[in-house]
Amino acid sequence: MKNNNLIYSLAFIILFSGLFGCAKRNLVYFSDIESGSSYTTNISQVEEPIIQTADLIKIVVSTQSPESNLLFNSGVISNDSQNRMMTQQLPANEGYLVDKNGQINFPVVGKIDIAGLTRAEATLKMTEILEEYVKDPIVNIQYLNFKITVIGEVANPNTFTLSTDRISILEALGLAGDMTQYGKRENVLLIRDQNGTRKAVRLNLNDKAILNSPYFMLQQNDVLYVEPDKIKSVQASTNQRSLTILSILVSFGVSLMFNLRYIFNE
Incomplete structure (x- = not known):
């Protein structure tokens, strides 16, 4: 009987771990720089911000x-x-x-x-x-109106007007109170308007190579979007459809447990 109870418990844990679990999140910036070591890189040519209409x-x-x-x-x-x-x-x-x-x-x-x-x-x-x-x-x-915007999984999403035209990604995140534990540091989206075009670039802040990236320094009207991980998306999904799916999965889990119990009792 104890073995049967153990099997039921394991089945229940596996089911709900698959539903609510999430991948391990790396919360460390530049985590590929080993502890106690040093890292040196040449500073890439910084692209100077250009004056645009509405500046x-x-x-x-x-x-x-x-x-x-x-x-x-x-x-x-x-x-x-x-x-x-x-x-x-x-x-x-x-x-x-x-x-x-x-x-x-x-x-x-x-x-x-x-x-x-x-x-x-x-x-x-x-x-x-x-x-x-x-x-x-x-x-x-x-x-007088040099500004950048930081949104998504940060403590203080906002548009910041600066007195300087030199600001790095790290400084911008600092203004926004840094990322929350749900922010994907390996997949930060930078949106930039320049010369009549708009481009979007994915940046990995777990990787030390970002220190030499031409996108490390921000420009006028840049937008940083920090994407949430899956567990935050699940927590935010409170609409009726999600609740219906959740109830179906719970019902399936309960049914599975009873079926396993029946099988092992035979």
Whole structure:
């Protein structure tokens, strides 16, 4: 009788382990770097983020002329009725929005094509243009709405607006509170829009090779999606269809147990 009870118990465990069990999840980043060892790799050529339509950028111009500084950084200089120098505030104080044509409207100069350029390229172009108006201008360009989005199995899924255009995958996950225990570290999806195209790339954060990947550093508007593992999917499936299937499987399990009991009692 004890052997029969043992067999029934094993059958029940096997049935429900198959239903609710899940593969062992590797929760360690770069797990192929052995404990106590070191790993060195060359840093791949980092692809510089490019300025895109709908980007908001800050442009600060420094010259040897205080009047020019006011002109390019604040707006149009005018004189009031008492001959006091005034400045008309323009959106430059809040940043320049790159329009649908890839242009910004800069004081005095007017429309300038800037989309498709890196910050360094845009800085050089702005400097060359302003040299026609002032001597030795210094131009600094900064993103005001550089953002990345992290969703899926992380503690704090969100869209993050940054003051820098250099952020790695690990830093982005850190902003999102890191992955939960259900996040597939070996199958993180990166979605990137660039030059009118959209591409999706699967990344394995258990693999040290990611440290030398061209996708290790994120770009403007990148989206990281952390996929949940199977056990989380089962827990989230609470609709009627899933409950019906579950009840059928439970009924099958109970029937199987009784049949086994009958067979072994014969």
